[in-house]
Amino acid sequence: MSTLYDQYKTTLQKHADIEHSIAILQWDKEVNAPTKGSDMRARQLATLSGMAHELMTDNAFGDLLQQLDEKSDQLAFAQAKNIKGSLKEYQREKKYSTDFVMRRSRVVSNTYDAWLKAREANDYKLYKEALKQMVELKIEETEVLGYDGHPYNALIEEFEPGAKVADIDKLFTDVRQRLVAFAAQLKEATQVDNAFLKRHFPKSKQWDFGIHLLKNMGYDFEAGRQDISAHPFTTSFGSRDVRVTTRIDEQDFGNMTWSCIHEGGHALYEQGLPATEYGLPSGKYISLGIHESQSRLWENNVGRSLPYWRAHYKDLQKVFPESLGDISINDFYKGINRVEPSLIRTEADEIHYHLHVLIRYEIEKAMLEGKAPLDSLDEYWNAKYKEYLGVDVPDDRRGILQDIHWAHGSIGYFPTYSLGSFYAAQFFQQAKKDIPSLLTHIEAGNNAPLLEWLGEKVFQHGRNYSAQELCERITGEALNFDYFMDYIEEKYRNIYEL
């Protein structure tokens, strides 16, 4: 058995080597690569994707998995889980032809390039044709994979195993009813001021402060680095090389700061995964919803809390005395939590954020149903923003071109952002129960107890539990929207003095 298991491990780790190489090529493409190289890079990515696919769908590997799965009672717990997980992945991957995978890789590269150009020109028209190709490909993909009910179920499985359109719809019913009702209450209250966030914050000082925050969270710069990219992201080349990117706007302090903390949260999860389990499910994150629970927990539950800024606000004022010297910590805290409908998802407040997600989710469903008006999707997008958020979208860059996801082929991804916030609220509530002094530590600038708790509860298990199982294990119950709603109500009643 142990020889068979070793064979399995060797193959899977080789597969991980290729997948991580792909991640390096992609990271480089987004952070460094010169424009003219994109065609060549596209074919290099396609070749590696094809090879990864061939390795994963090799019949002999399938037989090996089957054999191991049949004798899984002779395996240790994590080993048996690994085999189950890999078998599922094998079966899913087996549905794709190598041709499809390589074609998909090329379409992704092209769509990304088109998105980049369109974004620069601030013009959806330059993106349209590429996006059409992408949507066509994704519809084809739902057919390749097969599905029950809505074609969306075929795609979300990749990002959030076990999630179904029916569940997501239900969550967004809560968003639409309870969250929107609460937002309406806030609208009646006196608005808090955050104009100071739009004062001048020099680039290099922001950069240094972001690095400082990342270090303080526990991000290990000897096992990662930060760079600038158009859209902030985290990527892993194995848990010893986990990189984050950010962007800096000198006229908007918030842009860099909370993207830094957010990506830092993702990166802590990746750096915390057991290095000994390299390439195996037991060394991987569970789902994007759980991944997002980590970034959201740090970004919002910690990074937009009063205790957190009690630890950092004095330092921050020292870095930007002209812009923040006259702002009290209470006014700062209120300002960074100002609730207001706006245009950009990544800059949205914690409440309206989920309406941004809802819009994308609805468009994605329409795309897969073949009903999205792709020729004028910018207008369609803008109409939804008017309807749900009451805002006028002035241009494509602040509208449909703001997100990279569809350009990457990630359709079915957005709902995991909302799931992440809801998990985060539930987990953080539990962390406060488990560590009664948690907020005191955070207030003292000591995030180690929280990081340790996350390591014990989440990171060390890799993919040994599903998202649903993990939530039960940590909090004793299934995902429950009440935790998020309670967190929001308590926090914002206080800020808005309701």
Added chain:
Amino acid sequence: MSTLYDQYKTTLQKHADIEHSIAILQWDKEVNAPTKGSDMRARQLATLSGMAHELMTDNAFGDLLQQLDEKSDQLAFAQAKNIKGSLKEYQREKKYSTDFVMRRSRVVSNTYDAWLKAREANDYKLYKEALKQMVELKIEETEVLGYDGHPYNALIEEFEPGAKVADIDKLFTDVRQRLVAFAAQLKEATQVDNAFLKRHFPKSKQWDFGIHLLKNMGYDFEAGRQDISAHPFTTSFGSRDVRVTTRIDEQDFGNMTWSCIHEGGHALYEQGLPATEYGLPSGKYISLGIHESQSRLWENNVGRSLPYWRAHYKDLQKVFPESLGDISINDFYKGINRVEPSLIRTEADEIHYHLHVLIRYEIEKAMLEGKAPLDSLDEYWNAKYKEYLGVDVPDDRRGILQDIHWAHGSIGYFPTYSLGSFYAAQFFQQAKKDIPSLLTHIEAGNNAPLLEWLGEKVFQHGRNYSAQELCERITGEALNFDYFMDYIEEKYRNIYEL
């Protein structure tokens, strides 16, 4: 035939995709990667190397090459050349087992890491064991490959096809006799001053000036970029993404400047290779000697010439008025060409440079003969520097740890540096004949005519001609040391007023 040729092309381009991916991972390792990630990166590189090797040594691919070669009269000239070249590569590669290739990749990663650590600690001892492993591996490699005469012949073939120890020995006889004799004459003359090069040159201004020089040479920043690394190098991920690195010493203007021009020369060659021939021999550089002829031609024949600085010196003075304001262009020109035995190869003058190479060449031959005293190779190195250059090596960083090559597994590489200088002199002499106004253009800051000439004579042909054939085609004769000697004598008699 055309179907068979297309099959060949597809395989070879897939191979190029993997090789370029490896280059990206390596570039990233040297420019960006965090220290803790090196083990994981090592295994990723090993996996990709193994896959590239398997693809290249596939029996079906060998049969295909054989078939095509037998019918090469039905192929176009460049196609037939490609098949010949690939068949040769196939036969060489076939001698290696996949196990050996992956092992070699891991040894390279380890040795590189050890070199980096040893360099930082300025201590050969930290490198010693890794280097021993490497030398052992390279000896094994000479046996795997087989050779006539000296085992060195097995390895140099990779870098300089067709070159033999006997030829190299002969060239170094010229170096030892004619070049050393001339250096002795210069020693009697009044030394020129270059102390101004060691004044203060702020980092960011040096960086900007280097970028300016690269652009002026014709380096395309939309198809490349420059970064900082411990040892400057050029790498290609396909001719549309060719990157250079440099290093900057604020107390030494020369360090950055001529490494920039040098790497720029390499990069122009790579950017000039025909993109349509991606992955094929007809899209690749000929040999390292020819590659080096390009970097040396720009670095020395152009970049250390009076006409070149007539174009740039005023700009340079404007950038560094405190350090160069009081230095006339003639004194600058003389200073940057000061001849003097020194410690660091990459900073050596054009004459003593070849003694640095000779030392490495002798050590490499001893390594492969199993006669190099690896336990105290630092002392062995230092003794040779004393003997050949008359200098005392004060520490390992300025001694045996200065070069990356052995850490990369590149044993048999160094002689190509000298070959490059000799080719460069012969080519540049021809360029001046072919373009009578060449120096006038360079003096006006216009390098386009030279770049065009190189494109026509060298770049466009890829690997269609061997180094020897190319030299004949361009200059009407074989490599001839006289050109280099004449260039050196004329230039330095003038500078040293002999």
